[in-house]
Amino acid sequence: MIRPAALALALLLAASPALAETLLHLAQTATVMVAPDTLDATLRAQVTSANAADAQKRVNAMIADALAHARQVAAVTTSTGGYTVWRVGPTPQDRSERWEAGQTLELKSHDGGALLKLAGELQQKGLAMQQLEWRLSRQAETKAHAEATRQAISQLRDRVDEAAALLGLRFGSFKEIRLDVPRTPVFPRMMTTAAMAAPAAAPPSAVGQEVAVTATAEADAILLPR
Numbered sequence: 001m002i003r004p005a006a007l008a009l010a011l012l013l014a015a016s017p018a019l020a021e022t023l024l025h026l027a028q029t030a031t032v033m034v035a036p037d038t039l040d041a042t043l044r045a046q047v048t049s050a051n052a053a054d055a056q057k058r059v060n061a062m063i064a065d066a067l068a069h070a071r072q073v074a075a076v077t078t079s080t081g082g083y084t085v086w087r088v089g090p091t092p093q094d095r096s097e098r099w100e101a102g103q104t105l106e107l108k109s110h111d112g113g114a115l116l117k118l119a120g121e122l123q124q125k126g127l128a129m130q131q132l133e134w135r136l137s138r139q140a141e142t143k144a145h146a147e148a149t150r151q152a153i154s155q156l157r158d159r160v161d162e163a164a165a166l167l168g169l170r171f172g173s174f175k176e177i178r179l180d181v182p183r184t185p186v187f188p189r190m191m192t193t194a195a196m197a198a199p200a201a202a203p204p205s206a207v208g209q210e211v212a213v214t215a216t217a218e219a220d221a222i223l224l225p226r
Contacts, residue, residue: 022169022223026159029216030151034144036134036208039112041119042081043127046102052085055101059083063103066122073118075111080104104130110137112206120203134208141213145182148215153177160221169223178218 045062049055063080070078081104088098105127109115112134123129136144164171 020225021172022167023175024160024163024221024223025218026156026163026221027216027218028152028156028159029214030148030155031212031214032144032148032151033210034136034140034213035210036136037110037140038135038137039109039115039206039208040131040133040135041107041115041129042131043105043107043119043122044102044130045105045127046100048088048098048100050097050099052087052099052101055099056085059101059103062126063105066105066125066127069121069125070105070107070118073114075114076107076109076118078108079106081106112208116203116206123204129204132204132206134206136211136213141182144213145215148213149179149217152215152217156217156219160219160223164223167223168226170226172222172224175220175222177220180216182215 043066045059045066047055047058047062049058067078067080070076083101083103085099085101088100090096105122107115107119119129119132160171
């Protein structure tokens with residue numbers, strides 16, 4: 001048998017707002033500005049000839065020469081890209097049979113100066129610049145996102161304390177925390193085929209701009225009475 005006094009105390013404790021928990025949901029995004037650390041360039045060898053075999057032969061020779069030259073620069077990683085051959089349709093001004101062949105050459109380096117100098121030399125050999133852009137390496141992106149995540153969590157914790165103080169409560173614990181997945185920053189293409197189609201007498205220039213790497217932290221925080 002429950003005594004009336006004990007029952008009254010139990011009901012009082014159950015109904016007391018001082019024992020209630022308050023669940024606070026917050027999200028915080030932090031941004032870190034990072035300078036891109038990798039320069040990518042795409043150059044293209046392209047030849048027009050009266051027959052497909054000759055066009056391919058000449059493109060092969062251009063790429064072989066470019067590769068041999070590029071591989072002398074240790075700071076630059078070199079690879080070949082897509083290979084295309086197609087027939088050029090006749091025009092009212094030129095009814096002769098024509099074929100075009102082309103292949104791209106990819107250059108990557110953390111040393112922008114070395115890559116730009118090499119790109120200029122390859123353009124003098126007849127290759128055309130198709131694309132030139134700075135980007136973040138995977139390692140730099142991961143490091144920047146980790147720092148942005150640290151800042152987001154720190155700022156989130158500060159906001160929880162601020163909200164608790166405004167509500168006349170105190171922080172108890174986090175019930176749940178959610179962190180976003182790193183996303184690759186999008187870089188604008190700095191130069192394209194239209195801008196750099198002709199062989200250059202001097203190395204091209206490329207100045208990288210800092211990019212924003214963001215991270216978001218969401219949390220459910222339990223606030224308790226003071």
